[in-house]
Amino acid sequence: MESFPHSSACDLTAEIGDYQQFPNPGAEHAATERTPKPKLRHVRVVLLSFGLLCVLQGILNVALRLAVREPTDAGGTEQSCPQGWLMFGSSCYYISSQRRSWDASRQDCVQRDADLVVINSTQEQAFLTGFTMAAWVGMTDREEEGTWIWVDGTRVDKDRLQWARGQPDGAFGGEDCGDLRTMIDFIGLNDFMCSARNQWICEKTFW
Template sequence: MAVFVPPGEGHIDVEVGEYQVFPGAQPQDAAVEETPKTKLLLPLLLCVALLCVLQAVLNISLRLSLSQPAAGEQISCPEGWLMFGSSCYFFSTQRRSWDGGRRDCEKRGADLVIIDSRQEQAFLTGFSPAAWVGMTDREREGTWVWVDGTPVNRQSLLWAPGQPDDSLGGEDCGDLRTMTLFLGLNDFNCIVSQQWICEKSLTEL
């Protein structure tokens, strides 16, 4: 209801009507209505975040428990050997022929290393400029086999540039090279004296 008193007049006119509701007044009401929803949404988001953190912790704990031997079953490599995956490796400091290196490995209850993957090869690389590994093509030229009789998968490993090349017709033993511009597996004369790498499985300890 609105009351108007015009100036200079002695009577009062009264007009009765409905107020117009302007849109500008509604955001306040809407904000008041959404406040309870916001209060409920915040704890819910915190709970989801907490669950994500707990899940990450559980995943890490599970991986650690699977990668660690059970209590009382700790396995380690012999002194002077290095562990990678499920194997122990011995890097010689002496120099011998391929056969001489292999005999030394056998005395240690091992054999010349068999490289199964690029990851293992990367681990072995860099300990010496050249070291004998357990592969040869003595039985059949060009057919490389490991000391356990399994064929060498030439495509899955890194060979030095241009190798194997059977230079001068007498390179029947394999070594691992770490040289500038000459990195990877290589065929070499078996009688040359150089270092070697032995490998034994952790299950054989």
């Protein structure tokens, strides 16, 4: 008689442990979409800051262009000074780096399609003051001692412009040409010997 494996209820065993709940992948993905990752948030801040910097730079460039835009004439044509010249009002100014006599300085200005500067106001004088210690300007009293005339034929207004202390004084046996001084306790127009070697200031106007 064949025998078969014996089985009974006591032979069946089952392990029962604590119940563990596993996260739902779909729910985790949804939560991630609702709350940006810290790294992604940092990138967005950087991009936003960069965009604001670009906008500010554009505004600054426009402001600078408006600030340095040259004046225009009646026909609306934009005016500008030659390279190396300075602009003030409707004039361009060239300040030399060399030193020459008054007559040689004026000749250089004429060759540049200009003339030695004619100072018409205290504002113009203030603008030109400080570039050099001494520079020839376009005034002289050669024709009549004590009567100062600009190179354009107009008379120098001694009361309107600033003269250096005690000037003009006609020292050294005759000082018939004018320069602009910027020295300690000696600032303003000054009479000087025409043969002396100074720097000089040329001026050309738009009209």
